[in-house]
Amino acid sequence: MMVNIKVNGEEYKKDVEPRTLLATFIRDDLKLTGTHIGCDTTNCGACTVLMDGRAVKSCTVLAAQADGHEIETIENEKDADLKKIKESFVEENGLQCGFCTPGMIMTSLYMLRNNKKPDDDYIKSNLAGNLCRCTGYVSIINSIKKASEKINTEKVRVP
Ligand code: FES
Numbered sequence: 024m025m026v027n028i029k030v031n032g033e034e035y036k037k038d039v040e041p042r043t044l045l046a047t048f049i050r051d052d053l054k055l056t057g058t059h060i061g062c063d064t065t066n067c068g069a070c071t072v073l074m075d076g077r078a079v080k081s082c083t084v085l086a087a088q089a090d091g092h093e094i095e096t097i098e099n100e101k102d103a104d105l106k107k108i109k110e111s112f113v114e115e116n117g118l119q120c121g122f123c124t125p126g127m128i129m130t131s132l133y134m135l136r137n138n139k140k141p142d143d144d145y146i147k148s149n150l151a152g153n154l155c156r157c158t159g160y161v162s163i164i165n166s167i168k169k170a171s172e173k174i175n176t177e178k179v180r181v182p
């Protein structure tokens with residue numbers, strides 16, 4: 024079946040099998056391998072992308088369900104806030120092996136679009152669907168708070 028999916032601002036029209044997962048479509052058809060597949064069973068969150076602005080686990084969505092919708096992935100160069108979140112994860116050591124990181128960052132983007140100044144409890148509850156086996160989460164929470172500062176500082180700066 025043909026699907027027409029906008030990914031990071033680009034339209035892609037592709038022939039896919041009806042059973043194709045969005046995660047597989049993104050990685051194999053579009054070669055955007057920043058989206059990771061850690062479990063394939065909706066547990067780890069490594070595959071998180073934004074679909075029409077909402078965080079979704081792309082191993083749980085069929086490519087067919089994304090037909091006509093807009094997807095944002097970790098590769099999106101056009102989003103200034105996403106760039107700041109990536110920088111903050113590097114500066115605050117929010118990653119070790121990095122496997123969970125694309126999903127953590129896309130969940131963070133969703134979180135920070137909905138709450139510009141999240142506190143620890145808000146961050147923890149929003150990260151409930153994203154697992155990290157390395158960091159113990161403290162550095163991830165610090166990364167998100169730093170990203171929040173960067174995003175807010177930029178927005179109040181007078182030209
Ligand atoms: S690969 Fe999708 S939740 Fe783990």
Ligand code: FES
Pocket residue numbers: 117118119120121122123124154155156157158
């Ligand atoms: S940095 Fe290794 S799983 Fe999170």
